[in-house]
Amino acid sequence: MKRLSYVDLHHQGTAQAPATGPGLTRRRFLEAAGASxxxxxxxxxxxxxxxxxGELNYVGWDGYQAPEVVGSWExxxxxxxxxxxxTDSGGTxxxxxxxxxxDYDVITNDVPWIQRMGAADICHFLDAATFRETxxxxxxxxxxxxxxxxxxxxxxxxxxxxxxxxxxxxxxxSKPEDWNSYAPVFDPANRDRIGILDFxxxxxxxxxxxxxxxxxxPLDQNQLDEVRxxxxxxxxxxxxxxxxxxxxxxxxxDGSALIFLAGGNYIASGMRKAGNMEIVSFVPEPINGxxxxxxxxxxxxxxxxxxxxxxxxxxLKHLVSTEAGTALAWTExxxxxxxSKSVEALLSEEQKAVIDVANMWTNxxxxxxxxxxxxxxxxxxxxxxxxxx
Amino acid sequence: MTGMTPLGAxxxxxxxxxxxxxxxxxxxxxxxxxxxxxxxxxxxxxxFRVAWVWSLDTWISVFSAPHIWLALLRxxxxxxxxxxxxxxxxxxxxxxxxxxxxxxxxxxxxxxxFAFLSDMVLKTYGWVxxxxxxxxxxxxLRALAVVPADYDxxxxxxxxxxxxxxxxxxxxxMIFTIYLSLSAVDRDLLLAAYDSGASHLRAFRDITLPLCLxxxxxxxxxxxILSMGSLVEERVLGGGKDPMMGTLIRQTFxxxxxxxxxxxxxVVLFTVTIATMAIAGWQIKRMRGRT
Numbered sequence: 136m137k138r139l140s141y142v143d144l145h146h147q148g149t150a151q152a153p154a155t156g157p158g159l160t161r162r163r164f165l166e167a168a169g170a171s172x173x174x175x176x177x178x179x180x181x182x183x184x185x186x187x188x189g190e191l192n193y194v195g196w197d198g199y200q201a202p203e204v205v206g207s208w209e210x211x212x213x214x215x216x217x218x219x220x221x222t223d224s225g226g227t228x229x230x231x232x233x234x235x236x237x238d239y240d241v242i243t244n245d246v247p248w249i250q251r252m253g254a255a256d257i258c259h260f261l262d263a264a265t266f267r268e269t270x271x272x273x274x275x276x277x278x279x280x281x282x283x284x285x286x287x288x289x290x291x292x293x294x295x296x297x298x299x300x301x302x303x304x305x306x307x308x309s310k311p312e313d314w315n316s317y318a319p320v321f322d323p324a325n326r327d328r329i330g331i332l333d334f335x336x337x338x339x340x341x342x343x344x345x346x347x348x349x350x351x352x353p354l355d356q357n358q359l360d361e362v363r364x365x366x367x368x369x370x371x372x373x374x375x376x377x378x379x380x381x382x383x384x385x386x387x388x389d390g391s392a393l394i395f396l397a398g399g400n401y402i403a404s405g406m407r408k409a410g411n412m413e414i415v416s417f418v419p420e421p422i423n424g425x426x427x428x429x430x431x432x433x434x435x436x437x438x439x440x441x442x443x444x445x446x447x448x449x450x451l452k453h454l455v456s457t458e459a460g461t462a463l464a465w466t467e468x469x470x471x472x473x474x475s476k477s478v479e480a481l482l483s484e485e486q487k488a489v490i491d492v493a494n495m496w497t498n499x500x501x502x503x504x505x506x507x508x509x510x511x512x513x514x515x516x517x518x519x520x521x522x523x524x
Numbered sequence: 525m526t527g528m529t530p531l532g533a534x535x536x537x538x539x540x541x542x543x544x545x546x547x548x549x550x551x552x553x554x555x556x557x558x559x560x561x562x563x564x565x566x567x568x569x570x571x572f573r574v575a576w577v578w579s580l581d582t583w584i585s586v587f588s589a590p591h592i593w594l595a596l597l598r599x600x601x602x603x604x605x606x607x608x609x610x611x612x613x614x615x616x617x618x619x620x621x622x623x624x625x626x627x628x629x630x631x632x633x634x635x636x637x638f639a640f641l642s643d644m645v646l647k648t649y650g651w652v653x654x655x656x657x658x659x660x661x662x663x664x665l666r667a668l669a670v671v672p673a674d675y676d677x678x679x680x681x682x683x684x685x686x687x688x689x690x691x692x693x694x695x696x697x698m699i700f701t702i703y704l705s706l707s708a709v710d711r712d713l714l715l716a717a718y719d720s721g722a723s724h725l726r727a728f729r730d731i732t733l734p735l736c737l738x739x740x741x742x743x744x745x746x747x748x749i750l751s752m753g754s755l756v757e758e759r760v761l762g763g764g765k766d767p768m769m770g771t772l773i774r775q776t777f778x779x780x781x782x783x784x785x786x787x788x789x790x791v792v793l794f795t796v797t798i799a800t801m802a803i804a805g806w807q808i809k810r811m812r813g814r815t
Contacts, residue, residue, distance in 0.1 A: 376764035523591035
């Protein structure tokens, strides 16, 4: 496996980071620059059907448009996928709610945003009977009814890739046994050594769980007061809050951050795939029965009023097939598990080590699955207040 | 043919005709969005969508949230500091370009313009590479053995780094506006002052400085207004720990998906920026009236 150099990291991170930050990030700039270069050079990227009969508008994370993932589907359906890279999950949702949903047929985003599409009435709900075979191909953990993707008893989308959000450390700078809980995050000795990946509300959950509070249940005022205290303590030790995966990865590699909260195995997998197996991601053991991690999940949904609902639903089925799932589990810049059972058997030992297949269910069992937190606006308001304080 | 301005002054009708396209453009693409933004502040957010309810709840929450005003104060302070830093750095550069290095000023202008036109995000990340723990600054200090081998300036991810980023990104605005006003200073006035026995310092204080004041003020206005809306520098160089209004607005729109509140914060920032500029302008006018 190729080892990352300082310079390589920029390319890696910029290609994989699902930045949720300000309007412009380096990643977005490089993407735009790359697109411009391709346009100027007359290059057309991956080979596409030259004269496809149909077209399907798809917005999603980079990687989902790779020929290994959707090439065969395009050919089989004589359809060209017009893909738009999603660079900001919350921002994309906001634009879609404002009417941008009319531009797309299919979307791949993080689960909370897919579920919220149901609430925002911009989702084409899926029929359980039509997708029965698909659900049967998933690990039991993703069997129907899969609550994180349900809205008002209806299915908003299909899970397509997943992982866990827990501790991310560099074993050269910190021992895993020191992180049996998030306690060191609040240790004054670690002042200015804690990093937080600012991926929307994900940044808030781990320390709330450490406080013994389940953020996915309704919270009373006492619990919200406790949330405030734990945020305040967290920010006392925080070195960096960033939505830029490159900054997070660099801080982990050079040891300037002992831990990065909220990134999970997504942040680690890219580095591990590039040879930095000292970067590990795991979920601490539950405290008094309270799980300490959260499962992150990418999901794909059909957007409200698609041009061809049947075609869009068929693409969803394809994306969770063995063929597409194997490609999604091992992309150029990341290595993460997928919900389809059949994919695991096709992975090499090296791939399994990078993905950490051996521990993935331990991490899963120690984590809560994400649903929209009833008090998320209170939580984010407190986060904002304490951060600004 | 003439018309009347709101202040009663007469303007040619033809001029009004010429201004109509630009005025319509401003009204359609600037005035209308501002009005819509204002209307949005009186709505609510339900299920991640705007609910048209017409209430003052958003404004009540704005005025009862100290953290918003703290962020605003921080933004104002940082913007004022950025103006001072830009002035302190830009004036000598512009002055030398006009007086000492006028033969090379085209080259210098080109170099500054090149830096100015480079992408702001890239430049800001460049400062991270310069300042961070394993960055160029620490490496130089360590190589020169002026600091211990494990020394870290600790500058990156601080407010000072944010200020540095804002100053570096906005400096060309100040340099060019001061440069233009310095270039327009009548050299004969300076020669007359010298002939009358004035020292270089006196001539500078009594002639150069007052005459280039419009350029300084214009540059200050550019830097201040742009600093008030800065976002990238605080996120990238400041480490996101001391949010300014730009970050607060972004978080509110995108992470909290609360458009009415985001709109209200935008209106607050907008109003305070205009008010600050108006007060500063009035104060400067008063000061100039006295002298």
